[in-house]
Amino acid sequence: MASVLSRRLGKRSLLGARVLGPPGAAPPLEPQAELLEGVAPQPFLASKDTPCQEQPKEVLKAPGTSRLQQVAFQPGQKVCVWYGGQERTGLVERHSWAEDKVTVWLLDQKLQICCKAEEVWLAELPGPIPQVPEQGTQAPAYRPVSRNIDVPKRKSDAVEMDEMMAAMVLTSLSCSPVVQSPPAVEANFSASRAACDPWKESGDVSDSGSSTTSGHWSGSSGVSTPSPPHPQASPKYLGDAFGSPQTDNGFETDPDAFLLDEPAPRKRKNSVKVMYKCLWPNCGKVLRSIVGIKRHVKALHLGDTVDSDQFKREEDFYYTEVQMKEEAAAPAGAPAADPAPAPSMTSPPLAVLSPPPPKAQPSGPEHPGLESYLPSAALSKSAPGSFWHIQADHAYQALPSFQIPVSPHIYTSISWAAAPSTASSLSPVRSRSLSFSEPQQPPPAVKSHLIVTSPPRAQSSARKTRGEAKKCRKVYGIEHRDQWCTACRWKKACQRFLD
DNA sequence: ACTGCCGGGAA
């Protein structure tokens, strides 16, 4: 809830900021300001709101109001001023209320100017200037909504000020291009949305960094950014970007629009978390971080002594990713909704296939069971840092994405982002999907290297022998055919329950 | 008889 709230506040604040925005826009705004005032008289506003555009409700109107009724600029405050035909950034030196003049120290000019207060506006306004003029039409439409949200008089003024200042700092920090993850696609998206919405980001962060939501992602973007600086933020942006096309006025991407209309189908990918499960027999420990699981495997199972070169990264073979849905139960028809099915999915035949790690199992667990565990992990990570992933149970239709070599982390975001989210198939399928790479799927390249040690059967063009694994038909029954994986429905090789 | 899925064809 808190996150939602903060996001809302953020949005509203941004809106307000925009209204205040560019220098040229001041006159047109006048009517709005008056209008607002009529609705909610707030005597204290004029003097309070200035420093911070992030303030929720007050700011909303404040900008308009203050612009017209004179804001008390604080000395040292960073502002923008129209000077010499361009916008300049500077620090407020002094604000002469009586004369309605503000003395500003221009940073880039290294000179001090004195100008009318109305020619000065706060620097941290995020909205790109060109957008503003059009907002005369849009902003009012949203405003009532914001106004209706009950966020009135808050705390003491002093506290308020502090918060504002803090918000300012945060805002400017997070608006800095350096912080905004620059790489590739994300950069584009975030840039287009004025790259400044700290509230929104922080609002959603609660969902943990490892969450693959997202989105989104969607799509291919994840591929290009192996380590996004803002793991939490990027998916959202992606989602947003896809959900709300950047159009004509550039206003579409405004957070407010976001707030009001978007169902943003892809934005919250059912909040799935990626966990890492230890595959060591009788362990099954699940950890949140890859580092953690590696450490766990190394320390507990492999032992610290085995980290000779030979066993380097050996721990990679002993854990697997597990996707866990936040909302507990898997939807109806998925009886197999076991959150951690990975181990049981591997097929015995594969065990033969798998190029065993160059060493004999240390402390080797004897059960044949392990045999079947390891291969799966081995397959998925046999080339550390890259493996192939079949996307969801519809992989049959989505072979292209199948071949993307990525790191496990990326993979998750990709698959989640791009996959048509069929709730029922989520947990069981995805977690499994990363533990294999072999069935009759095409990528010859992959196969070839896997097949090296494989028995002749694999090469023969003969029909695949029937696997032991349950298939969709068996699991769901004919009456639930709609829950089968696509391939099964088409009488193709099952993509969900691989052999 | 049932099941998995290849191969091929229709839309």
Added chain:
DNA sequence: TTCCCGGCAGT
């Protein structure tokens, strides 16, 4: 490209 299904082969 997506979807469907005849028919083969394994169980």
